[in-house]
Amino acid sequence: MRPADALCLCLDALRGHRRRSLMLLLAIGIGVLAVTLLTGLAEGARGFVLAEFSLLGRNTLIVLPGRKETTGGVPPLTGLAPRDLTLQDAEAIARLPAVRRVAPLQAGQLEVSAGGRRREALVLGTSREFFAIRQLQVSQGQPLPPLPFGQAEAVCLIGAKLRRELFAERPALGEWLRAGDRRFRVIGLLEERGESLGMDFAELLIIPVASAQALFDREGLFRVFAEVRGPLLLDSGKRQILALLRERHEGEEDVTLISQDSMLAAFDDILGALAMALAGIAAISLLVAGVLIMNVTWIAVSQRTAEIGLLKALGATPRQVHGLFVGEALLLALLGALAGLLLGELLLWIARLLWEVPLRAPLWARLGALLLALATAVLFAWLPAAQAARLPPVQALRPPGAR
Structure with missing residues (x-):
């Protein structure tokens, strides 16, 4: 059987069972759409936050009163109020060599x-x-x-x-x-x-x-806010500011120093993990679609035994019959995934126009959703297709009551 003939058979089978094909297309498309939208939202939030912090400039340090750190215990209620930052502190910081x-x-x-x-x-x-x-x-x-x-x-x-x-x-x-x-x-x-x-x-x-x-x-x-004279002076600027304020505050390091890089790294890690988690949650819908593919393929095998028997009587090998059913599932998954990707990109584009937020699904999410849809189709259609390939042609050609 030539590949072109196999493709025609797959397309004829899909056209002959339009409702079933539409249901599978919808299931796969919704799964891919969910992955695209959720990762696009997470990536948009990540891009928005990183763009906001980038406005500070790479050379900017933020000095906050009080030591902000996590110790794992209950914070003290009395006696440890942070010392105020004063204008005199700011004037002293401005006189440091590394500070512009x-x-x-x-x-x-x-x-x-x-x-x-x-x-x-x-x-x-x-x-x-x-x-x-x-x-x-x-x-x-x-x-x-x-x-x-x-x-x-x-x-x-x-x-x-x-x-x-x-x-x-x-x-x-x-x-x-x-x-x-x-x-x-x-x-x-x-x-x-x-x-x-x-x-x-x-x-x-x-x-x-x-x-x-x-x-x-x-x-x-x-x-x-303190801006140092260049990226190479960022670390020395931090040390100078902390040493100065420790000296002015009676030896206590009671301030928190935040740089743009530390904020960007923290938010990048958090929002990157969020994007992966949302992609994982959305991918569950593709597994549900895979179960639907398996059930529909079982039904298709039971309904098309005569067709299977005829193909085998005409010389089709078990491997070719197996490939036909897997190919149908792959074709449905590909069409559904492409439709879900296109719809997801359209919705993200509309959202970008409305809210001016960089909502874009990352390339790994789009490729991952497409590959996962195809892998799900192969995985869940494999067993029903294997059953179709094992049917003897004589038994498959018998009427249902005579088997």
Whole structure:
């Protein structure tokens, strides 16, 4: 039997049992679609998180007050409150040889009002260096003036959404607004950027860090951003900052230092494992489809004994008969898998347009789903096909009542 003849027989058998073929196509297609969508969502989340953290730059270190580490026990309830990070700490860090620029941060929620309009907003106190470290652009006006960390000034920058809600269509540059019990003059408008690392820049009010300390009546800093002079100085910069703060904090290492690489590695590992777990869960549906393939192939063998007998009477070998039934299952699996892949890619493309998130199934997931669908078809169709190959031609040609 020529391969072309075998293919024609497989196609005729599939066309002759349209409902059964459609059911198997649907089962395989849903399994592959599930793998594509779930891994695409996981990979999209991974890409989004990594892109967010990459905005910090490879040379940026984040200093947090308190030692964040896992010991396995219950955390102490009293007596071990972390020492605050102060503006003096930030100034000392800025004087280190490996450090290029430093941006202290103070943050809190306050009611902001202008011209009778009011709303809650995130107020961020920082310095001019924050704009360079976080790659933050100004669409109109100017960034914060280059003030000493300890100098307060009644100036601010606002995000695009906050500007619309406070000033509507009126120009905002040069106008005054009230945050808490203090007034600030708008000197700049932030470029629209959306949310980054949990901070929505469109709703942000940025003021000098000393002004924020007075506004919140709080001396301790939320965190400190420090940018070293190059990737090769990252490790030495970490050591210098930790040694400096240990010396300033009476010999205690009571801060946590986070680099972009450590955050990226941690999130990459977590989200990579999540993608593999989701792919495994989705692959279970392909195993269910395999059981369906086996059951349908058993039924097909019992219904097509006369056809099997005729093929053998015409000279078909058991191996060729076995290959016909396995080939039918493989053809169905291939068509169903391709349909599932195409539908999955279409849905991910639509999601990318709607949400602007990099939702893409990785190549290993697409190839793995296709290969798993084909392997499932072969595995679960093998035994029924073997039974068909063992049928004697004379017995297969007898009427059902005479066997």
